[in-house]
Amino acid sequence: MKTKPSVADDVRASFAQQRIMTLIGASLSVVEPGVVEIALPYRADLAQQHGYLHAGIVTTIADSACGYAAYTLMPAGSEVLSVEFKVNLLRPAQGATFVARAEVIKAGRTLTVVRADIFGFNSQGDRGLIATMLSTMICLRELG
Amino acid sequence: MKTKPSVADDVRASFAQQRIMTLIGASLSVVEPGVVEIALPYRADLAQQHGYLHAGIVTTIADSACGYAAYTLMPAGSEVLSVEFKVNLLRPAQGATFVARAEVIKAGRTLTVVRADIFGFNSQGDRGLIATMLSTMICLRELG
Amino acid sequence: MKTKPSVADDVRASFAQQRIMTLIGASLSVVEPGVVEIALPYRADLAQQHGYLHAGIVTTIADSACGYAAYTLMPAGSEVLSVEFKVNLLRPAQGATFVARAEVIKAGRTLTVVRADIFGFNSQGDRGLIATMLSTMICLRELG
């Protein structure tokens, strides 16, 4: 099943307005119903003191992936906001590229719960799980 | 009570190596035993699609503040890493400036639990609580 | 400021219907606007394998304290449900008595964020912080 084109288009249009994504160099790689992936090539200016991707940047792509995954299942005219998230950092965030893959666990009328796994890929394409997020998103409806 | 100069110096030196802090324009504003604050002026290129500071950037300054707050209470020669954090987003992240204030709740030999509140300040200096973090940090000791 | 009697009465009536509270021997000790405390004497049949109060029972009193703290600030005719909570376990749950003290951080129309600290008291009345919870509660309104 493919998301209705309009929903995927909405996600892409919204993503394009997230100026932080341009700043860090992230891009949308998958938009399907209930599933969104965001990819981010490593850059040294996104790192913490040991040269690993900063946990906050791991969170930035994971949070947006979760928000848009929730959004793909919301009625037209909705807005999505993050209520809360928890991130467990499993391994140092090393890699040539990072991908946050978010999947909706439970879509509700008001609240949607989304899980994201964040992977690091080395230059050979080997994948390691570096962090996992469990988040709650809220649907704000158009008053119109 | 003031942190031993060497600890505050260590924190400042480590912070200076976090290149992500330079990219987003964050600075260390307070370093005391068990308490660290990081300040971040708003910039449009740090925003999500509604123009608010992205939750991942809120997390970036909160996580580093928590890590360094924990670090101020660790033995010399330690390294600190984030184990996990949870963030509740309380209000839209609006403001001219943001401050993440982290305070250690429980310092342990291996694990330290830290809470951070993240405030937005408008141009008149009025303060609003926009998010709160509850995090676990781990102390890695020098093998030396 | 005291909560309107009707709200405190509502909380007490609801608490009396939580049969789990009777099973474990918990009681409401404080009901004020935005603040609720629940007390629980230690019993060996509430313990895990080392004889400490089980983290799930710590959570049971903390979750109900958070829920009722949120409820005290909700409109008449509301119901409250837990959306999510995170608990950091800071010390072994030892004590003669335990108290979960919940305070609302942010009361919203739909969602309310509540923090709870859980203390153990020894037989001399000395208090130790054993755990802290950060939770989200949702307000369900009467359709009436």
Place this chain on the structure above:
Amino acid sequence: MKTKPSVADDVRASFAQQRIMTLIGASLSVVEPGVVEIALPYRADLAQQHGYLHAGIVTTIADSACGYAAYTLMPAGSEVLSVEFKVNLLRPAQGATFVARAEVIKAGRTLTVVRADIFGFNSQGDRGLIATMLSTMICLRELG
């Protein structure tokens, strides 16, 4: 692959010492390397005010399942303690029986991250996901 008998035996012996499990009527149903399930038949005296299983009791079986799942992968002579957990409550905890299924995501020397899904089963055996936990466990080693 089956867990070494001694590990499964250790888990069963430890579980038998968790007197809270006897009080609420929970039992170990699966013990495999990195995976543990705990089952709990519904009882009205475990319920909150609406008659659903209390979130704290959902947490009680999920936390123990996570702890033992981590323990199955730890060296002989270790003890396991919960560091923290987050629970998202997805649906009212209705059912004739509940099962918490915990699976290790990342086993480390000191810290192990475990996810648990908690299901309700109705009297026909239909299963619904009612909650999910993401937890951190710590390994304490014998000083020997």
